[in-house]
Amino acid sequence: MGDGKIRTILLITIFLINAEIPKADAGESGAAFREYRFIYGGSNDLYTVANLGVNSYAVLTDLYYLKLAGHIPESFEGVSAAIWQTCCSFMLTIWPHEFGHWARARQVGGEFVFVKFGIPWPDARMDLPANIDLFPETLTSVGGFEINSLMHRMIAESYYARNYGYANLGIHAFIQQIYYPAYAFVVAPLVSRKWIDPRDADTWIRTMGDPVESALLTYRNYSGIPIPEKGEPVDPGLVSYYRECIWMNLVWTLLNPGLYEGIRAFGVPMEKRGGYMEPFFSGKNGNSWMYGTLFNASPLGYELYFDQHIRIAGRYVRCSLRYGRPFKNYGIEMRVPELGQWEKFRLGADLAYWYQETFGHGLQLGAECGLSDGRSGIQVSGGWKSRGYVLGMPVEQGFYVRGGINLFFENGE
Numbered sequence: 001m002g003d004g005k006i007r008t009i010l011l012i013t014i015f016l017i018n019a020e021i022p023k024a025d026a027g028e029s030g031a032a033f034r035e036y037r038f039i040y041g042g043s044n045d046l047y048t049v050a051n052l053g054v055n056s057y058a059v060l061t062d063l064y065y066l067k068l069a070g071h072i073p074e075s076f077e078g079v080s081a082a083i084w085q086t087c088c089s090f091m092l093t094i095w096p097h098e099f100g101h102w103a104r105a106r107q108v109g110g111e112f113v114f115v116k117f118g119i120p121w122p123d124a125r126m127d128l129p130a131n132i133d134l135f136p137e138t139l140t141s142v143g144g145f146e147i148n149s150l151m152h153r154m155i156a157e158s159y160y161a162r163n164y165g166y167a168n169l170g171i172h173a174f175i176q177q178i179y180y181p182a183y184a185f186v187v188a189p190l191v192s193r194k195w196i197d198p199r200d201a202d203t204w205i206r207t208m209g210d211p212v213e214s215a216l217l218t219y220r221n222y223s224g225i226p227i228p229e230k231g232e233p234v235d236p237g238l239v240s241y242y243r244e245c246i247w248m249n250l251v252w253t254l255l256n257p258g259l260y261e262g263i264r265a266f267g268v269p270m271e272k273r274g275g276y277m278e279p280f281f282s283g284k285n286g287n288s289w290m291y292g293t294l295f296n297a298s299p300l301g302y303e304l305y306f307d308q309h310i311r312i313a314g315r316y317v318r319c320s321l322r323y324g325r326p327f328k329n330y331g332i333e334m335r336v337p338e339l340g341q342w343e344k345f346r347l348g349a350d351l352a353y354w355y356q357e358t359f360g361h362g363l364q365l366g367a368e369c370g371l372s373d374g375r376s377g378i379q380v381s382g383g384w385k386s387r388g389y390v391l392g393m394p395v396e397q398g399f400y401v402r403g404g405i406n407l408f409f410e411n412g413e
Contacts, residue, residue: 032162032164032273032276032410033408033409033410034058034062034166034274034408034409034410035158035162035406035407035408035409036055036058036059036406036407036409037051037055037379037404037405037406038051038052038055038404038405038407039051039379039381039402039403039404040402040403040404041400041401041402041403043103043106044103044106044107044394045103045400045402046100046103046104046143046146046147046150046392046393047150047392047402048402049096049099049100049103049147050096050100050147050150050151050154050392051154051404052096053092053093053095053096053147053151054092054151054154054155054169054172056092057088057089057092057168057169057172058166058168058169058172060084060088060092061084061085061088061168061172062166062168062274064081064084064085065081065168065270065274065275066274069081069270085168085171089171089172089175092172093148093172093175093176093179095122096147096148096151097144097145097147097148097179098112098114098122098124098144099147100143100144100145100146100147100148101124101126101140101141101143101144102114102143103143104139104140104142104143104146105126105127105128105140105143107139107394107395108128108129108132108136108137108139108140109128109129109132109136110126110127110128110129110132110140111126111127112124112125112126112127112140113125113126113127126140128140133221134217134220134221135221135299135358136299137217138214138217138218138221138299139299139389139395141210141213141214141217141299142210142214142297142298142299144210145179145180145210145214145296145297146296146297146298146391146392148176148179148180149176149294149295149296149391149392150391150392151172151173151176152173152176152177152258152294153294153391155169155170155172155173155176156173156258156292156307156309157309157318157335157337159173159261159277159279160279160281160290160292160309160311160316160318161316161318161337161338163278163279163281163311163316164276164277164278164279165277165279166274166275166276166277167265167266167268167270167275167276167277168265168270168275169265170261170262170264170265170268170277171262171265171266173258173261173262174259174262174263174265174266175262177253177256177258177259177262178253178259180211180249180253180295180297181246181249181250181253183209183210183211184196184209184211184246184249185246185250187209188208188209188211188212191208192208196208196212198234198238198239198242198243199234199239200234201228201229201230201231201232201233201234202230203234204216204227204228204234204238205227205228205229205230210297211242211245211246211297212242214297215238215241215242215245216238216242217299218241218299218300218301218326218327219235219237219238219241219242219326221299222301222326222327223235223237223238223326225237225238241301241326244302245297245302248295248302248304249295249297249302252293252294252295252304253293253295255293256292256293256294257280257290257291257292258292258293261277261279261280264277265277279309281309281311283311286311286312286313286314287311287312287313288310288311289308289309289310289311290309291306291307291308291309292305292306292307292308292309293305293306293307294307296391298324298329298389298391299389300324300327300329300356300357300358300389301324301325301326301327301329302324302325303322303323303324303329303391304322304323304324305320305321305322306320306321306322306323307319307320308320315336315338316336316337316338317334317335317336318333318334318335318336319332319333319334319335320332320333320334320335322354327356327357327358328355328356328357329354329355329356329357329389330354330355330356331352331353331354331355331356332352332353332354333350333351333352333353333364334350334351334352335348335349335350335351336348336349336350337368344371344372344373344374344377345369345370345371346369346370346371346372347367347368347369348367348368348369348370348381349366349367349368350364350365350366350367350368350383351364351365351366352364352385352390354388354390356388356389358388358389359387359388359389360388361386362385362386362387362388362390363385363386364383364384364385364386364390364393365383365384365385366381366382366383366384367381367382367383368380368381368382369381370406372406372408374408375407375408376405376406376407376408377405377406377408378403378404378405378406379403379404379405379406380401380402380403381401381402381403382399382400382401382402383399383400384398384399384400385397385398385400
């Protein structure tokens, strides 16, 4: 959320980041296939929103680099590439972010109302039930950053699972990773024309963007403190918690090798195999390992994920440990996208366990299957989870199911 000034600065920031996009040549692309997945899990499903954001970005940027770039005059191609990439990066970061708020608001009985659809951003407001508790209100606040975390995770998992990827998606993953710290350390201070001081009551009265608002709601729910009045001293615990959120986000982001994979993607020429990239792994002969980190702003407080990307005899496994605070929030997850492979049929599974101070012990069991002929395919996933907060999932206990299509293309065809 936030106002037009915040998004204007974000647009400028993303344009500057994309200003040095490598020149593309539509005549050459990679031998490895490009895959587009379009999955639907319900109108309020955050995975649906994140999946659409990632794959729409992939389609639009591939369209430019593999089909259109070769027809643009060489003298203008560098500028047109930066403009195209910036528009795709911005629109498919901001709009999925906004629909994350929308999905979470609807899950708690409210509405995220798009008052006026606009380009490049909408005019929107949050309408929540008058008697809503702080936890569901916080859930709606963090829904935007949840989408950015999900998009980053989707791209990273595909990259390590396939053992290759493409520079355009590496760039998009980079944007998702820096969105929160850029918001907290760059955009909000520029808009307010001062450093965001958590000791100033005005910071919490007129919250400047999602990092401040989500920290306030989480800490109020945890401690029971009210919003400070103008001129009143701010609770030291709130000051400390906000600082902890933004600095842990920055540190955890900088510790992620995936961040530097994203930086590397800016230097991968798109004319060489369509921007083909292979990840850095430790190991050889089909057995390898690399770690990753993920920061997520949740309604229980910030979460730190420590991911293990493992390949055993060429088969990919992701194991994740989760730690969160101020509410106690511990968890472990294992995901195997290709538990079994039989010609055209694929079977995968995932399992998660957690303990959360608000919900107690929890469990999630899931499975997925896919059928493909090498050019297109279908996939279905589903499972059951107990009550509790899981990134991108409904809070309540119940079954879930998603399904959709996969499209595969070789050599950019």
